[in-house]
Amino acid sequence: MQDEADLGKTAALNVVSMVAGYGEVPIVQDVSFKVLPGQIVGVVGPNGAGKSTCLKAIVGIIPKMSGSVLFEGEDVTRVSTEGLVRKGMGYVPQLNDVFGPLSVLENLLMGGYLLGRKEVKLALNSVFEIFPRLEEMSDRSANKLSGGQRKMVALGRALMLRPRVLVLDEPTANLSPEMSEVVLHEQVPRLSAAGVGVLVVEQKADLLLSVANWSCVLVAGRIAVSAPTAELRQRSDFTDLMLGGSGVVSGNSSVSSS
Numbered sequence: 630m631q632d633e634a635d636l637g638k639t640a641a642l643n644v645v646s647m648v649a650g651y652g653e654v655p656i657v658q659d660v661s662f663k664v665l666p667g668q669i670v671g672v673v674g675p676n677g678a679g680k681s682t683c684l685k686a687i688v689g690i691i692p693k694m695s696g697s698v699l700f701e702g703e704d705v706t707r708v709s710t711e712g713l714v715r716k717g718m719g720y721v722p723q724l725n726d727v728f729g730p731l732s733v734l735e736n737l738l739m740g741g742y743l744l745g746r747k748e749v750k751l752a753l754n755s756v757f758e759i760f761p762r763l764e765e766m767s768d769r770s771a772n773k774l775s776g777g778q779r780k781m782v783a784l785g786r787a788l789m790l791r792p793r794v795l796v797l798d799e800p801t802a803n804l805s806p807e808m809s810e811v812v813l814h815e816q817v818p819r820l821s822a823a824g825v826g827v828l829v830v831e832q833k834a835d836l837l838l839s840v841a842n843w844s845c846v847l848v849a850g851r852i853a854v855s856a857p858t859a860e861l862r863q864r865s866d867f868t869d870l871m872l873g874g875s876g877v878v879s880g881n882s883s884v885s886s887s
């Protein structure tokens with residue numbers, strides 16, 4: 630239950646008893662959580678738990694078998710990915726969707742493909758307000774950037790359509806520990822500070838849990854815990870939950886879960 634955290638606000642994103650999978654096979658089952666405007670909600674869990682499947686179902690890449698998804702109170706369960714993007718739900722997949730041969734600016738402009746010329750200019754300015762570094766790097770080829778900088782370009786690209794919710798699948802995949810920290814402790818908070826509700830999936834649970842307001846632990850396709858992050862961290866079975874059978878807390882492999 631996230632109702633206590635609501636304070637009367639309409640959730641930006643409300644996932645209710647969602648079931649989804651591939652073909653006839655359900656992978657995620659009875660998944661429910663909310664993302665409030667400006668909130669960072671983390672989903673952590675072991676490899677293969679169904680985190681990416683959950684996000685793909687939310688953003689309409691795969692169909693939902695049952696349950697529903699509300700965007701700012703509107704039922705968008707059957708809305709296509711493209712339709713969701715137009716409504717204000719952005720998705721940044723795990724694999725970087727940055728075009729290497731293009732410049733940073735060209736990548737950002739591609740993100741504004743739905744906008745008119747005037748709107749593009751405004752959108753670009755608002756992206757540069759959130760990530761001033763992108764303006765400084767505008768002319769650089771994306772190929773020449775570090776992994777962390779490329780992720781910033783991917784986030785900037787998704788921001789071009791001024792989403793109120795951004796869904797991020799393992800934004801630190803393939804990044805060094807230092808870069809991962811930059812992404813989760815600097816870049817993601819800039820999104821939420823701009824009022825965007827951020828739903829982020831991570832295997833690097835320790836890093837994510839230090840920035841998320843609310844966290845869900847997904848184990849074998851089901852939500853094992855959904856709680857304010859501060860509360861989750863206090864639980865005596867925290868380590869067991871996080872280990873979920875396969876040591877999901879990075880840098881914690883020596884912890885025994887007896």
Ligand SMILES: Nc1ncnc2c1ncn2[C@@H]1O[C@H](COP(=O)(O)OP(=O)(O)O)[C@@H](O)[C@H]1O
Nearest residue numbers: 651652656674675676677678679680681682683
């Ligand atoms: N395209 C697919 N078709 C069939 N099964 C899939 C597909 N993608 C993932 N799966 C299965 O769904 C389960 C959850 O995968 P995934 O959502 O990628 O987990 P996570 O992101 O938590 O690592 C795994 O058992 C995986 O094999």
Ligand SMILES: [Mg+2]
Nearest residue numbers: 680681682799
């Ligand atoms: Mg995944």
